[in-house]
Amino acid sequence: MSSIPPPVSDMPVLKLLNVESAYGPIKAIRGISLQVRRGEIGAVLGSNGAGKTTILKTISGIIDPRKGSIEFKGQDITAQDPSHIVQQGLSHVPEGREVFPLLSVHDNLLMGAYTRSDSDQVARDMETVYTYFPILKERRLQDAGLLSGGQQQMLAISRALMAKPDLILLDEPSLGLSPKLTKEIFEIVVRINRERGTTILLVEQNANMALNASDYGYVLENGRIVMEDTCARLREKEDIKEFYLGLKEEGVREERRWKKKKNWR
Ligand SMILES: Nc1ncnc2c1ncn2[C@@H]1O[C@H](COP(=O)(O)OP(=O)(O)OP(=O)(O)O)[C@@H](O)[C@H]1O
Ligand SMILES: [Mg+2]
Numbered sequence: 643m644s645s646i647p648p649p650v651s652d653m654p655v656l657k658l659l660n661v662e663s664a665y666g667p668i669k670a671i672r673g674i675s676l677q678v679r680r681g682e683i684g685a686v687l688g689s690n691g692a693g694k695t696t697i698l699k700t701i702s703g704i705i706d707p708r709k710g711s712i713e714f715k716g717q718d719i720t721a722q723d724p725s726h727i728v729q730q731g732l733s734h735v736p737e738g739r740e741v742f743p744l745l746s747v748h749d750n751l752l753m754g755a756y757t758r759s760d761s762d763q764v765a766r767d768m769e770t771v772y773t774y775f776p777i778l779k780e781r782r783l784q785d786a787g788l789l790s791g792g793q794q795q796m797l798a799i800s801r802a803l804m805a806k807p808d809l810i811l812l813d814e815p816s817l818g819l820s821p822k823l824t825k826e827i828f829e830i831v832v833r834i835n836r837e838r839g840t841t842i843l844l845v846e847q848n849a850n851m852a853l854n855a856s857d858y859g860y861v862l863e864n865g866r867i868v869m870e871d872t873c874a875r876l877r878e879k880e881d882i883k884e885f886y887l888g889l890k891e892e893g894v895r896e897e898r899r900w901k902k903k904k905n906w907r
Pocket of ligand 1: 665668669670688689690691692693694695696697737847
């Protein structure tokens, strides 16, 4: 893994154009256009059922989109096989982590490197990954299924790193974790981005954490993007404060909610 991260550039690593995905008759996402530039952390914010997981599954090839196109590093990857997409340098940390419970921590990490043939470098990268999450080194011989939820999240992120990806998709890293652990995980995610230059697209319900950690954000409602901006600017928007950060001016909630609904559509 390179220790000199490339700077954030205007070149998009990932570009979605008018993507639509459905489960049978249920359209889960519609007209999704977004991009993540090289070296940045992008975030998609949305509540339960908004379509966050569907966006990530569509990018990594688990779901084929009905419409639209997806470009990764300038190449069209729309509806390609997930294993092919991983080989291009795109790793997906799924919702609920999905570590291999009966394999040790060490073997889970090796599974992350299965696309690689540089075994000396794989061993070195494993040591690097352990510096981000020292608890995993302590537990390296233990079955992954015996780790706590937070430790499994650390392992899932580490396993993704072992593929040496250019882009990591991160599905709700805060899910089921305490505020303290969520904060720790986000700090490491930012560190990974800053130190290695790994581009990251994360999806979150925890808008507070996501907006603080990310550079650029999209707000997703009912399968559509209703707002996008730099996270610094999104944090200042009244609607975001009110609906996603739980902050509001006393006495004006109903009126503002109604006004905002009108504006977003
Ligand atoms: N396998 C499936 N079959 C049918 N409908 C599905 C399936 N998976 C998701 N959906 C529907 O698609 C929509 C988007 O779901 P998705 O899982 O992408 O949302 P999400 O934003 O990730 O939600 P959460 O925050 O709860 O994880 C929802 O209406 C959901 O019910
Ligand atoms: Mg989800």
